[in-house]
Amino acid sequence: MHKEGDFEIKVDSLSKIEGHADLEVKVKNRKVEYAHLKISESKRFFTQAVRGKSALNVAQVVSRICGTCSIAHLLCCIEAVENASGIIPSDQTMVLRNLTMDGLMIRDHAMHLYLFCLPDVMNADSILEIAENDRELVEKAFEVKSAGNELSKIIAGRAVHPPYPIVGGFSRVPPNDEARKIAHLLKDARDHALEFADIFRDAMPLFERKTHFVALKNQNYEFIGGELCSSEGYCISRKNFLEHLNRVVKPYSQATGFEFEGREYMVGALARMNLNREALHPDTKRDLSSMLAYFPSNNIYMNNLAQAIEIVNCIDHAIEKLETSDFKKEQISLPKLAAGEGVGVIEAPRGTLYYNLKINNGGLIDYINLVIPTAQNMVNMEKDMEKIVQDNLDVGRSKERIRVELERIIRAYDPCMSCATHFLKVRWIEEGSRKRT
Amino acid sequence: MGLPFAKKDKISVAWVTFACSEDSSILFLELLNQHFFEWIKKLEFRHCRMLKEKGNSLDDIDVAFIEGAIATEEDAKKAKMIRENAKLVVSVGACACTGMPSAQRNVFDEKTKEEIRLVIERFGHMEKVHPIKDIIKVDYEVPGCPMDEKIFLETLERCFKEFGVK
Numbered sequence: 001m002h003k004e005g006d007f008e009i010k011v012d013s014l015s016k017i018e019g020h021a022d023l024e025v026k027v028k029n030r031k032v033e034y035a036h037l038k039i040s041e042s043k044r045f046f047t048q049a050v051r052g053k054s055a056l057n058v059a060q061v062v063s064r065i066c067g068t069c070s071i072a073h074l075l076c077c078i079e080a081v082e083n084a085s086g087i088i089p090s091d092q093t094m095v096l097r098n099l100t101m102d103g104l105m106i107r108d109h110a111m112h113l114y115l116f117c118l119p120d121v122m123n124a125d126s127i128l129e130i131a132e133n134d135r136e137l138v139e140k141a142f143e144v145k146s147a148g149n150e151l152s153k154i155i156a157g158r159a160v161h162p163p164y165p166i167v168g169g170f171s172r173v174p175p176n177d178e179a180r181k182i183a184h185l186l187k188d189a190r191d192h193a194l195e196f197a198d199i200f201r202d203a204m205p206l207f208e209r210k211t212h213f214v215a216l217k218n219q220n221y222e223f224i225g226g227e228l229c230s231s232e233g234y235c236i237s238r239k240n241f242l243e244h245l246n247r248v249v250k251p252y253s254q255a256t257g258f259e260f261e262g263r264e265y266m267v268g269a270l271a272r273m274n275l276n277r278e279a280l281h282p283d284t285k286r287d288l289s290s291m292l293a294y295f296p297s298n299n300i301y302m303n304n305l306a307q308a309i310e311i312v313n314c315i316d317h318a319i320e321k322l323e324t325s326d327f328k329k330e331q332i333s334l335p336k337l338a339a340g341e342g343v344g345v346i347e348a349p350r351g352t353l354y355y356n357l358k359i360n361n362g363g364l365i366d367y368i369n370l371v372i373p374t375a376q377n378m379v380n381m382e383k384d385m386e387k388i389v390q391d392n393l394d395v396g397r398s399k400e401r402i403r404v405e406l407e408r409i410i411r412a413y414d415p416c417m418s419c420a421t422h423f424l425k426v427r428w429i430e431e432g433s434r435k436r437t
Numbered sequence: 438m439g440l441p442f443a444k445k446d447k448i449s450v451a452w453v454t455f456a457c458s459e460d461s462s463i464l465f466l467e468l469l470n471q472h473f474f475e476w477i478k479k480l481e482f483r484h485c486r487m488l489k490e491k492g493n494s495l496d497d498i499d500v501a502f503i504e505g506a507i508a509t510e511e512d513a514k515k516a517k518m519i520r521e522n523a524k525l526v527v528s529v530g531a532c533a534c535t536g537m538p539s540a541q542r543n544v545f546d547e548k549t550k551e552e553i554r555l556v557i558e559r560f561g562h563m564e565k566v567h568p569i570k571d572i573i574k575v576d577y578e579v580p581g582c583p584m585d586e587k588i589f590l591e592t593l594e595r596c597f598k599e600f601g602v603k
């Protein structure tokens with residue numbers, strides 16, 4: 001029998017996120033019993049499917065795990081294959097890979113912020129509704145997103161599943177005049193990106209809960225390279241990342257969660273900004289100095305402001321590289337694969353992406369493991385959900401209002417469900433008993 | 438010769454995804470960069486969860502775009518419901534048109550099938566993953582992984598024509 005103060009909230013199919021997920025919250029005597037994020041995306045078994053496939057083109061296959069951040073999967077897997085085989089990419093290749101990541105971040109963050117989050121900020125249901133009242137703002141949003149898309153096209157061949165990045169280098173190097181042209185596009189989009197950063201700064205709700213952050217840290221706020229650092233103030237070698245993780249199985253979800261050093265943690269733009277903001281581009285620092293003062297932050301909504309700042313940073317980083325580099329055609333020979341194990345670690349838009357694979361003597365894949373950002377954020381997300389429900393119950397808010405707040409906080413994480421349904425091993429352990437992987 | 442459907446100023450569309458990476462959804466959102474203001478005059482996004490939260494409905498759809506393959510009975514049921522409510526159904530992307538790569542488990546060896554059996558049973562997955570045309574009648578296909586942009590634009594143009602949308 002239901003008493004007053006007992007209820008359930010169920011949300012089937014969250015909107016304005018990437019992929020399929022449902023929420024389920026149970027409240028008893030006005031106390032949260034549980035808050036579950038159920039990922040309902042069907043598994044597609046990529047890690048099993050790539051066994052025995054050539055290590056030279058496996059990255060193009062696994063990039064199909066995710067439509068939105070396929071570039072991150074592609075480059076991370078390429079890095080793991082090169083690491084396993086002892087292949088060292090050229091300096092020019094690294095510049096092109098960083099530019100590829102800039103294009104991804106601009107486009108992907110712009111999609112999340114302008115299409116999914118902006119309606120929340122402007123009290124509208126959708127970008128369609130915003131367009132009815134403020135056409136100019138929507139035009140600016142599409143201009144920034146488009147600049148990222150064009151950057152990806154010129155450097156990598158396409159914004160989704162791009163063909164040019166391969167093991168050992170790039171199958172096509174952009175002509176310098178094309179590179180300069182894209183720099184112009186990015187310059188035109190930069191003012192708009194700054195304007196959107198202002199909009200998000202002025203509209204960030206407050207929600208704080210002490211947690212931990214993990215991200216790659218390096219000298220130029222790049223998404224490739226560097227060490228994995230924690231907000232606890234120490235760094236670990238990328239090779240050992242897995243040893244610091246516990247897998248947490250959620251029997252009600254098609255995805256699994258992770259803890260770092262036995263505690264929930266967050267990866268993504270907020271983690272990067274908390275840990276690495278000193279390394280932002282000088283032009284970004286100059287124009288956004290007032291916003292940088294908000295970090296480090298425990299307010300999860302600041303993830304969206306961090307994304308807005310990253311868009312500007314990627315624009316500045318890309319303009320500099322596109323204007324100053326002299327790209328030259330490189331001789332790409334078919335790389336010689338050696339047997340061995342390798343690791344790839346990249347900061348995807350939603351956080352740290354980890355690949356670990358083994359290549360056998362025939363140059364074929366023995367196994368691939370991956371740890372994706374949304375899975376790492378899962379435990380943290382559910383703890384935030386619990387707190388937000390309890391906080392709202394304590395001040396007497398309605399069930400409907402709580403549902404809206406829950407959707408907003410989940411969206412602030414920018415979760416990616418297509419990715420989240422890939423994990424290390426297909427094995428079920430009851431919740432509570434944790435296996436160290 | 439008359440139009441195949443009653444003439445309209447705007448067609449109601451649905452964008453629905455099943456098992457896939459949603460890469461064609463992303464490409465669609467990229468096409469909006471150039472086409473947004475033109476399309477909102479000709480399209481009513483009646484069901485599009487990536488764009489809006491309120492009022493998503495699969496009733497009385499003129500054109501349903503379906504991305505992804507069918508992996509569960511529940512998905513198959515939903516696809517049939519969409520077919521009943523939509524005048525035209527368009528499969529978008531490789532998974533919807535061919536099943537692959539979402540259907541890669543169909544060709545796993547016995548040992549690998551055994552390895553994934555628990556998941557298949559636990560979440561009510563079907564024995565095999567299917568392209569949309571295995572489950573319902575499909576009017577047009579936009580192949581590619583992600584979907585071929587040019588074919589998508591041509592298909593949309595064709596839909597506009599069939600409903601007399603100018």
